[in-house]
Amino acid sequence: MAHDNPTRTAALTPAALAGLLAQGTGPRVLDVRTPGEFRASHIPGSCNVPLDTLREHRAELLTHLDEDVVLVCRSGARAAQAEQALAEAGLPNLPVLDGGMMAWEAAGAPVDRGEARWDLERQVRLIAGSIVLVTGVVGVFVPGAHLIGTAIGAGLTFAALSNTCAMGMLLSKLPYNRGPRTDIRTVLASLREQA
Incomplete structure (x- = not known):
């Protein structure tokens, strides 16, 4: 694990996590992506x-977790937010999988696969790009319509600078991404089994 500074989330490389899991002594892995992505x-x-x-x-969740947990998402951003939320609740310094599932898969580590779906980032690119394209074309006929595309561009710039994405959060709430609602009792039972 790499600790760059005390305020930065610890990171665990895919190779290190794969090694721990292969030994059977690995930490519990909490995937904080949407059920559809999972x-x-x-x-x-x-x-x-x-x-x-x-x-x-x-x-x-805190009553079922300890320091032997790794947080995972697509790229590491949501996992870092999860680490911050758990730190605020009293469980600080949980490691995040460095590079998330993208790095895990790129490293050739084992993956359980289900039905293929578009990840949230790809959905954001489709929606944002479509809005910019349509408002650009409509702007030829309707003065000022292009400003909607400008607002989308400003939102994407803010998303990159703040490492958050309002459009992604909204898209994650769609039935396509949510899947069946996550039942906290099922999650807690699964955590008890893994303990």
Whole structure:
């Protein structure tokens, strides 16, 4: 694990995590992506606790977690937010999988796969690009319509600078991405089994 400074989330490389899991002594893996993303691909044996559920039920989750947990998402951003939420609840310095599932898969580590789905980042690119394209074309006929595309561009710039994405958060709430609602009792039972 790399600790760059005390305020930065610890990171665990895919190779290091794969080695720990292969030994059977690995930490529990909490995947904070949406249920749809989780069903498409996840680390074998990981437990899906979507970021919204984790934030809402962090006090309950805390009673079933210890420092032997690694947080995972697509790229590491949501996992870092989950680490911050759990730190605020009293469980600081949980490691995040460096590079998330993208790095895990790129390293050739084992993955359980389900039905293929578009990840949230790709959906954001489609929606944002479509809005910019349509408002650009409509702007030829309707003065000022292009300003909608400008606002989308400003939102994407803010998303990159703040490492958050309002459009991604909205898209994550669509039925396509949510899948069946995550039941906290099922999550807690799964965590008890892994303990």
